[in-house]
Amino acid sequence: MGEPVSDFHSLVTRFRGIEEDAYDFEEQSHLLAAARDLLQIRPYQEWTADEIRDFLFVCSLDPDEELVPCLGLEGLCGGELAQSRSRLLALASHSLEIGTQQCRSQFAEILRGAGALDEELETLLVRFAEDEDEYVRRMAVDSLGQLHSPLSEHFALRLWHRENPNQQHSRMMALSVLKKIGSKHFDQLAGEAATGELPILARYARAMLAPVPTIPIARLSPGEPLGLDGAALRFAARLSEKECLIFPKMLRLEENTLSLYADVWMNTFVRWPDNPGALDNPSHQVRLRDLQLDVREVAHFCGQARAWLELPLAEIGKLHFEGEFTLGSGGSHLDLTFKPRQNLPHKTDWFILTVRYRTQGGHGELVLESDRSCLEEFVTNWETLEV
Numbered sequence: 080m081g082e083p084v085s086d087f088h089s090l091v092t093r094f095r096g097i098e099e100d101a102y103d104f105e106e107q108s109h110l111l112a113a114a115r116d117l118l119q120i121r122p123y124q125e126w127t128a129d130e131i132r133d134f135l136f137v138c139s140l141d142p143d144e145e146l147v148p149c150l151g152l153e154g155l156c157g158g159e160l161a162q163s164r165s166r167l168l169a170l171a172s173h174s175l176e177i178g179t180q181q182c183r184s185q186f187a188e189i190l191r192g193a194g195a196l197d198e199e200l201e202t203l204l205v206r207f208a209e210d211e212d213e214y215v216r217r218m219a220v221d222s223l224g225q226l227h228s229p230l231s232e233h234f235a236l237r238l239w240h241r242e243n244p245n246q247q248h249s250r251m252m253a254l255s256v257l258k259k260i261g262s263k264h265f266d267q268l269a270g271e272a273a274t275g276e277l278p279i280l281a282r283y284a285r286a287m288l289a290p291v292p293t294i295p296i297a298r299l300s301p302g303e304p305l306g307l308d309g310a311a312l313r314f315a316a317r318l319s320e321k322e323c324l325i326f327p328k329m330l331r332l333e334e335n336t337l338s339l340y341a342d343v344w345m346n347t348f349v350r351w352p353d354n355p356g357a358l359d360n361p362s363h364q365v366r367l368r369d370l371q372l373d374v375r376e377v378a379h380f381c382g383q384a385r386a387w388l389e390l391p392l393a394e395i396g397k398l399h400f401e402g403e404f405t406l407g408s409g410g411s412h413l414d415l416t417f418k419p420r421q422n423l424p425h426k427t428d429w430f431i432l433t434v435r436y437r438t439q440g441g442h443g444e445l446v447l448e449s450d451r452s453c454l455e456e457f458v459t460n461w462e463t464l465e466v
Contacts, residue, residue, distance in 0.1 A: 087113040091133040110137050111146060118149055123166035131173055139179035145437075147185040151192055160194075167193055168203060175206055183207065183215045191222035201228055208234045213245045214403075217252045224256035232262045239268060247280040248402065251379070254287055282386040283379055336408050337374045370436070373408040377461065380404040380415065384458045388451060399427045400454065412437040420448060430454075 090113055094106060114137040117130060126134075138146050150167045152160060171186040178186070187207040193200050204226075207219030220238055223231045239253040250272060257265040272284035329340040387400045404415045416433040420426060432453065434445040447453075 087117055088129050088133055091136060095136070107140060111141060114138075114146055115149060123162070123169065131170070132177055135170065135174055135178045135182055138174075138185065139182040144181075144185055147182075147189055151189060152194060153192065164194055168199060171203055172206075175210070180212045180215060183210060183212065184218050187215050187218035187222060190219075191225040196226040196228055200226070201230065204228070205230060205234070208237075213243050213249060217245075217249055220256055221252055224259045227260060231256055231260050232264070235260075235262070236264065247277050250277075250280050251283045254284060255375075258287060278386040278390065279383045282382040285382075337372045337377065339370050339372050341370055370411045370413065371408040372406045372413060376404065376406050376408075380406060381458050381461055384454050388455055388458070395428055395451075397427065400430055400451075407436075417454075 090106075090110055094110055097106070114134055117126075117134060121130075141147070150163070150170065152163055152167065155163055167189070171190055174182050174186045187204070187210075190200065190204055190207070201223075204219050204223050208216055208223065210216050210219065216238065220231070220234045223234055235253040235256040238249045241249065243249060250268075254265065254269055254272065256262075257268065266288075269284045269288050272280050273288060275281050275284075325341050329338075331338045331340075383402065383404075384400070387395065387398065390398065399419045401417045401419060403417075406413045406415065412435065414433075414435040416435075418431045418433075420429050420431055423429060429448065429450050432445075432447055432449055434447075436444075
């Protein structure tokens with residue numbers, strides 16, 4: 080029998096009694112560490128009902144979403160693979176009953192890496208695809224498509240026709256899955272969307288229908304390196320003391336994955352000078368290696384951003400730019416989240432931008448307020464990186 084993780088339940092019980100606005104980062108870190116210990120020390124078949132419930136609770140508190148990926152099956156084989164897969168499917172099933180939206184969405188996504196599609200896995204993903212939350216449904220349908228489930232088309236069409244506030248995002252996912260599985264419905268729906276009244280969806284559909292990705296950097300020949308010394312992509316915020324600069328060193332396109340070799344500098348204390356190269360002692364430096372970006376996802380993001388930026392000012396005054404974008408590929412993450420400012424919810428040309436990145440070499444997060452110039456500069460830089 081595995082050693083008990085004696086303090087896990089008591090830690091969770093004490094934490095549940097804390098008001099949300101009084102959460103302590105150190106206490107939260109102890110919870111995450113205890114949850115990881117539970118994974119390593121106790122075989123899942125020995126977990127109690129309390130431990131299952133507590134583990135899923137901690138998953139919903141994980142700011143960097145690193146706990147659920149610990150359940151991944153990569154590199155496992157034999158009996159260890161079978162046991163870990165059984166644990167993953169069981170916890171995913173429990174998350175549908177007692178997990179938060181954040182917890183469920185993570186499981187809906189990680190299940191695409193649960194090995195070969197069988198009846199148990201497909202049935203579980205169908206339950207996620209029928210979830211009450213739009214984002215959870217979207218992730219589940221994407222996983223069904225990734226696994227080439229025969230049910231992918233059915234649920235992608237359900238996403239397309241279901242009315243909800245995030246319909247544009249649902250329909251973009253539906254198009255992505257329909258194209259991936261070679262559905263006969265793709266051309267018709269993409270054609271309708273490309274000329275429709277939903278601007279973000281329309282631009283995405285046009286990108287999907289294009290014979291090649293629509294961003295110039297995707298025109299690189301496969302395997303051909305591109306030196307980019309001196310180029311800088313800047314996440315800069317007016318009236319803010321937080322910035323992030325990305326210095327690409329080399330781009331390489333291999334099949335559908337764009338590999339970006341880059342240094343990322345994060346400055347959280349002082350403004351960068353006009354000439355970043357003049358910095359002698361940056362306040363904080365993080366170096367990323369082998370950061371991979373998915374060409375289609377970058378095109379998707381740039382298309383949505385451009386669709387909003389090119390709206391008439393009168394229309395921008397009515398429509399926030401918001402959404403979550405995952406540009407990373409493989410083992411790396413570069414995630415962008417745009418949300419309205421809580422203190423000025425009706426000011427649509429400003430937003431809160433959260434930049435999260437994670438590779439084997441480290442991870443970080445940058446949260447800043449900015450106007451549309453930040454978005455314009457970032458998209459323009461990507462669209463002008465040409466051979």
